[in-house]
Amino acid sequence: MTLSPEESINKQGQVKVLVADGHWLFAKNTVTLLSSDPRIVSVGIAKNGRECLDMIHQSRPDVILLDIRFPDINGIKLIDQIKIARPEIKIIMMAELDQDGYVAASVKKAAEGLLYKDCSIREMIQAILKVAEGSNYYSPSSSIFPNMKIDFDDLHIPAKPVEILKKILNPEEKEIMGLLIKGLQNKEIASALGLSVRTVNEKVNIILLKFGVNTRLEAVLSWAHIKD
Amino acid sequence: MFNNRNTYYLASIIFIVLGLIYFAACLQHPYIGLDLEKNDDQWFVMVSDPHGEGYRSGIEVGDQILKINGEDPGNYNVVRKWGQLEGASTIEFCRPGESIGQKATIQNHLNFLTLLSETPLVILGFFFWYFGYITWFKRPFLEQTRTLFWMNWLFGLATIFSRSSARWLPLAKELELTFFSLAPVFLIVFFSIFPVKNQNRINGFGRKITIVLFIVILILTALNSLGFVQLAITIKKLALCNMLIGILISVWNLSLAIRLPKDRPEKNEAGIILLGMVIGFLPSVLFVAIPTIFNFQLQYFYTQIIFMFVATVPLSLYYIIVNKYLHDSRRLCETIITYFFAGIIFSFVLLYVLYLTKIVNTITTEIYFTSFFFTMLFIVCFHLIRIAISKIWRKYGLLQKQHFKHRIVELNDNLTFLFAEDRILEETVQKLGIDGAFIIVENAQTGCLKKAVGRFEKNCKEQGQLEEYFHKNQSIALEAKILPDHFPAEIYVPFTSHNSSCGIFFGHRYSRVKFEQGELYFVTLLAGQLAYQLLTMQIMEELTKEIDFLNRNSWNWQSRNLGLQEITYAMFRKLEQERKQLAGEISDGPLQVSLDLNRWLKYLEKEGLSGSNTLQVVSQMRELTEDLKYELSMILNELRPPILDDLGLIPAVELLCKEIMFKELTFISLEKKGISRDQRFKEEVELTAYRFLQKGIMNSIKYSSSKKQRIQIELSGVRLELTVSDSGGGFDAEQLENWLITGVHFGLGILKEHIERLGGELLISSGIQQGTTLKATLPVN
Known part of the structure; x- marks a missing residue:
């Protein structure tokens, strides 16, 4: 689906965006959502890597919203090819899940930005404009895992003074901690407390953050110190 | 006729009857033993047998015979025809140079000595017949044994009649000559078919000559008996010549057979017969036939003893025809020759000792031969006695030592x-x-x-x-x-x-x-x-x-096959189990959430956005959507982590470790060597490596009490080495093979197969209280 060249010429000063995504419905809705902002114009949708490479010549987009996975090629590899063909084009990676590693990968591949697919349209527009201006935009990770290296041989338990740990947790978190220390799985805790697994997940993550530890075991061991 | 058994029985009966009659008759008649020769109408003694009554009455060689039974010797039939003086009762003779005649009366001394001197030749005759008969009896269907029977029959009769003829019994002389001159014909016939068939020109020629001679002798004998001619000595010489021809041609035949190759049994057979023939005939030929033919008289010679040697001929023939396995002729020959020479030497020594002790005054050929004969007799007897005694001892177990x-x-x-x-x-x-x-x-x-x-x-x-x-x-x-x-x-x-x-x-x-x-x-x-x-x-x-090796191999293959079957079956079960689990997860999680979500949307649709609690509902829906996303991403992650395809092995493993540490009570240390974060491999390799590490960590968490797992990922050259080790309880490595297939490590079993199919290997080392180390090596090129 290509827009006519006249149209793109007519609206000078607008940011031309190419949506490269194999998932047609998602791509179409992205275009629809983007159309609400007059500063941005969609120049087309590429359903696979080949189409994407064709369209960067035809439509001359300023920014590509690049999905990470196509039927014919890996999105990461496609970055290289796009950069070789048209180095001036800015690329925003679209990751499905906010998992660790994607940001690092896009930085390494010199993609200008990274968004998660479920980000708000506001964030997306902001990111496109920011990238078009020449800066980078990496979506702040909602990741449950802090991106830091773990040194397994150098663990300090408890990570924080006992007095602080005692005051850190609210009653709900203390209850969860009590179950954690019994060795229960998140699913079991979820059904015990009548919460969704995701909620338990998040709460455990918060506990780890509060304790300043990276792993469940460290948290449990720290809590065991408090009990003593 | 010769094939009819009755013929043989009849011939045997004839033989026995004739033999017995003539033997009995011999004992009734005295043996005078004088050979006469006519010289100028006067009869002189040429041979005087020392065993004869004539010699005992004092008649010596050179004496003139004046009267026999009171008549002129010329009128006496036997003397006239055969030049032999037999059947007389009184003899008048005078010594040369003396004019007065002496008178001797011949008496028949039927005593033990006579019996002793007559018996051996008769026994020899019966010996011939018996061995011919028994050979034929045992092997009646062989042409050779039939010929042998007739040959022996003739030899036997000739032997029996030789004694009877000496006493001038009726027809004895004629019959003796007939049988004696017919025997060589059979001798040649026999040895031309035995031990090998040998129908050549010499055999044919010899057969013809002997037949012709036989007929000539027959005619001459008849003429002589009827008194037309007086050729007694000529006939005797002819008969001996005939026999010599027969013997010589037989020996020639045998010596042909002896030159056969080693592996032919006939060679040995011929050797044994030849030995028998030489022992049997040589003394008779040397000491009787040749002297007679060439008019060379050996005085006082014990012809009967010499004839006894002939017995070896039928004996050897019987032995080789009847027995299948024979002694080695060379060995026999060696033994006999050894004994013979020993005999010669010993007899010389004996004679010399006798001479020195003055028991014997002069040394003559005759005395030497006597000494030699007794020596040989002694040796043979000694040998026989020795064998007999040793046999007896062995029989009664007197010899303690095993032979x-x-x-x-x-x-x-x-x-x-x-x-x-x-x-x-x-x-x-x-x-x-x-x-x-x-x-x-x-x-x-x-x-x-x-x-x-x-x-x-x-x-x-x-x-x-x-x-x-x-x-x-x-x-x-x-x-x-x-x-x-x-x-x-x-x-x-x-x-x-x-x-x-x-x-x-x-x-x-x-x-x-x-x-x-x-x-x-x-x-x-x-x-x-x-x-x-x-x-x-x-x-x-x-x-x-080799069989062991093959066996082991085949056993290995069998168990491997069995293992594969087990794995296939277990995989099927596992697959179904996982599908069931997945279906459960989807229906419990995302489906429920989407149902709830749908309910809230319907509520919104009905109430409109104007409702007082719209914001609350929307926020509720967002929560639900977040749940849905979470549930789906979890399922997706479990099925096939997208990060593995998107970013490669290392980011995926890092994420895996963090997730596990977040959810489980454990530490995982991850060490990387020679590999960068964005290093990519073939999809198959990445997936297998990821699954191996995932499985290894999860197994360790589930089954070992270890709270720490150590992961090493090392890329060395073209090999990717992955290690998962813990310090837990471990398990008995010997049980591993079974567990891989049927037990808790089944997933590892499948992985092992998979890794090996990719050209890699999976090593598991473990021991009770020694922790467990899983090490997989994968080729990455």
Whole structure:
């Protein structure tokens, strides 16, 4: 689906965006959502890597919203090819899940930005404009895992003074901690407390953050110190 | 006619009747034993047999016979026709130079001495017939035995009549001549078909000559008997010539057969007959036939004794026809010649001793032959008695020691039942009573085999000495040798077969009794058997090894196959189980959330966005959507983590470790070597590596009490090495194979197959309280 060249010429000063995504419905809705902002114009949708490479010549987009996975090629590899063909084009990676590693990968591949697919349209527009201006935009990770290296041989338990740990947790978190220390799985805790697994997940993550530890075991061991 | 059995019975009866009648008649008539010759109408004594009544009455060679029974000798029939003086009762004679005649009255002394002197030849005659008959009786369908029967029949009759004719019994002389001159014809016929058929020109010619001579003799005898001619001496000479021709052609036939190749049984048969013929006929030819033909009289010669040797002829023929397996003729010949020469030497010594002790005053040929004869008789008798006694002893077990041959035979039987090589040799050594044995077998394929027992067992020096000898004295023929005294072994038997060359050494006897030449034969046999057994065993051993190997291989394949079947079945179960689990997760999680979500949307649709709690509902829906996303991403992650495809192995493994540490109570340390974060491999390799680490970590968390897992990922060259180790309880590594297939490590079993299919390998090392280490190596090019 290509827009006519006249149209793109007519609206000078607008940011031309190419949506490269194999998932047609998602791509179409992205275009629809983007159309609400007059500063941005969609120049087309590429359903696979080949189409994407064709369209960067035809439509001359300023920014590509690049999905990470196509039927014919890996999105990461496609970055290289796009950069070789048209180095001036800015690329925003679209990751499905906010998992660790994607940001690092896009930085390494010199993609200008990274968004998660479920980000708000506001964030997306902001990111496109920011990238078009020449800066980078990496979506702040909602990741449950802090991106830091773990040194397994150098663990300090408890990570924080006992007095602080005692005051850190609210009653709900203390209850969860009590179950954690019994060795229960998140699913079991979820059904015990009548919460969704995701909620338990998040709460455990918060506990780890509060304790300043990276792993469940460290948290449990720290809590065991408090009990003593 | 000759095929009818009755003919043979009839001929036998005739023989017996004639034999008995003439024998009885012989005893009734005195034997005068004078041969006369006519000279100027006067009769002179030419031969005076010392056993005859004439000699005993004082008639000597050269005496003139004046009157027989009161009549002129010329009128006396026997004298006129045959020149023999027999059947007379009174004889008047005078010595040369004397004019007064003396009168001698012939009496018949029927005493033991007469009987003794007459019996041997009759027995010889019966001997001929008996062996002819028994041979025919045992092998009646052979042409040879039928011919033999008739030949022996004729020889037997001729022998019987020779005594009767000497007494001038009716027809005796004529019958003797007839049978005697017909016998050579049969002799030639017989030896032209036995031991090999040999119908050549000489045999045909000889047969014709003897037949012609036989007819001539027959005619002359008839004419002589009727008184038309007086050619008694000529007829006698002709008959002897005929016999000589027969014997010579027979011997010639036999010597042809003797030149046959070694493996033909006829060669040995011919050898034995020839030996019999030589022993039988040679004395008679030398001392009777030739002197008679050439008018050379040997005085006082015991022709009866000489004739006894002829008995060896029917005996040897009987022996070889009736028996299938014979003695070696060369050995027999050797033995006889040895005894013969021993006899000659001993008889000289004996004679000299007799002369010195003055028992004998003069040494003459006759005395020497007497001495020789008695020596031979002594030797033969001694030999026979020795055999008889040793047989008796053996029969009644008087000999405590087992006989050597017997032991060898027993050993030979036992050998086939002994299965251990060493035991064969030990048994041999023990049975032979020797101090050791050493065997070398050299084979181009299987190499050199050495076995030693007894004194050689730990004696490398002696082994070396014998081995050196073996290399210098290899031989194809299996022939035992007695080694010189300074050798550690006594007997050496070389042997070559099936591209192996063997040497067998036998040590000395404990008894210090040397092996005899005669025993070598058996030792050789034994050695052959021994070598054969050892070779067979060697081959069997190799075959056993091969079979073992094949067996093991096939067992391995079988168990592997069985394992694969198990795995296939288990995989199917696992797949279904996972599908069920997935369906459960989807219906419990995302489906429920989407149902709830749908409910809220319907509520919104109905109430409109204007409702007071719209914001709350929307926020609720967002929560639900977040749940939905979370649930789906979890399922997706479990099915196939997208990060693995998107970013590669290392980011995926890092995420995996963090997730596990977040959800489980454990530490995981991850070490990387020679590999960067964005290093990509083939999809298959990445997935297998990821699954291996995932499975390894999860197994360790579930089944070991270890709270720490150590992961190492190392890329060295073209191999990716992945290690998961813990310090937990571990398990018995021997049980592993089973567990991989059926037990808790089933997933690892499948992974193992998968890794091996990719050309890698999976090693599991574990022990009770030693922790577990899983190590997978994958080729990455």
